[in-house]
Amino acid sequence: MDRTPEHRPDHQESTDGTFDDLLANNKKFAERFDQHGFDGVAHAGVLMITCMDSRIVPLEMVGLTFGDAKIIRTPGGRVTTSALAGCIAGVHLLQVNRIMVIPHSRCAMAAADDDVIIEKIRNASGADASWVRFGASADQRRTLHRDVEKLRNHPLIGDRAVVGGFYYDVDTGLLERWD
Numbered sequence: 001m002d003r004t005p006e007h008r009p010d011h012q013e014s015t016d017g018t019f020d021d022l023l024a025n026n027k028k029f030a031e032r033f034d035q036h037g038f039d040g041v042a043h044a045g046v047l048m049i050t051c052m053d054s055r056i057v058p059l060e061m062v063g064l065t066f067g068d069a070k071i072i073r074t075p076g077g078r079v080t081t082s083a084l085a086g087c088i089a090g091v092h093l094l095q096v097n098r099i100m101v102i103p104h105s106r107c108a109m110a111a112a113d114d115d116v117i118i119e120k121i122r123n124a125s126g127a128d129a130s131w132v133r134f135g136a137s138a139d140q141r142r143t144l145h146r147d148v149e150k151l152r153n154h155p156l157i158g159d160r161a162v163v164g165g166f167y168y169d170v171d172t173g174l175l176e177r178w179d
């Protein structure tokens, strides 16, 4: 499929109702909201990099709550350039002193490498995604180790935070330390 304007999805009007359920939920949320003026530092000193997967509940799974932790979510829980930037800001400005990197079981980013995922997107949509770097890899231990070492050895992070690599099982809810 080509990418001429006629083939792009219509731009949605802000009034079309697509997000109404979520905005209605938010109104109820705001009615109960009582954290006015709460600061933005990580009160438990924790920063977590984990996958965007909908089965992961980052705070709950380690017993933390509102205000405790910085959460960075990337495909596969990989330490991307912007995740790295978040870690640097976290340790210098937001009281982060422990960083958890957490890939997980049955992750789409571990089922294949980037070439295969890009090919799947091309087959599904006809669109070229060859410029996207997902960082996908079936060898999760190796990529986790590489990501953890990247943080430990980084001159702006290594001295200021302890970095741990963990693996989350989406079927048992258990975290296992891998690195």
Ligand SMILES: [Zn+2]
Pocket (backbone or CB within 6 Å): 051, 052, 053, 075, 076, 077, 104, 106, 107, 108, 109
């Ligand atoms: Zn995942």
